[in-house]
Amino acid sequence: MDWGKGIVIVIAVFVMLMAGLVTICVKQDDIHLVTQNYYEEEIKYQDQIDKIVNANTLDYEVLTYNTQVKRVVMNLPLGSKGTLHLFRPSDARLDKKIEFQLINLDENTVDVSSLKSGYWKVKLTWEENGIAYYEEKKINI
Known part of the structure; x- marks a missing residue:
């Protein structure tokens, strides 16, 4: 075997490898962004920081998770x-949003066993x- 055949084989293997990787990347459908409107939320982030600061001033723990x-x-x-x-984070299709208004203290728990x-x-x-x-x-969970 001479140099010409070796170079052709290496290039052919490289092209097939690249074509395979491109095919795999194109077929992936489970890539999810953290949020759909990223730039709008980035602009409003100062409001989020203010909310976090307000929550940090509370003298009690707001969220607790009971593992049992x-x-x-x-x-x-x-x-x-x-x-x-x-x-x-790994699958946006599983996200849940629950609106609430606490009228009585029995409504302050959320069952997450079905997740x-x-x-x-x-x-x-x-x-x-x-x-x-x-x-x-x-x-x-």
Whole structure:
């Protein structure tokens, strides 16, 4: 075998390898962005920072996760209203958003046992007495 055949074989193998990798990349359909409107949320991020600062001033833990019964407990006062976002970083199709308004204390728990096991972020945005708050907790179900 001479140099010419060796070079042709190497180039042919390289082209087939690249074609295979491109085909694999194009066929992937489970790539999800963290959010669909990324730039709009980036502009509004100062509001998010203010909500986080407000939540850090509270002297009690707002979100707790009970691993035995698989429930997320929101320790909020009556009259609070907001959104609980159960965020799955690996698959946006599994995300859940729950709107709430606490009228009685029995409504402050959310059963998460029906969710797919794995890593989740629980994002709680709420408002009480005209002040907005945000807290996030990472859980494994």
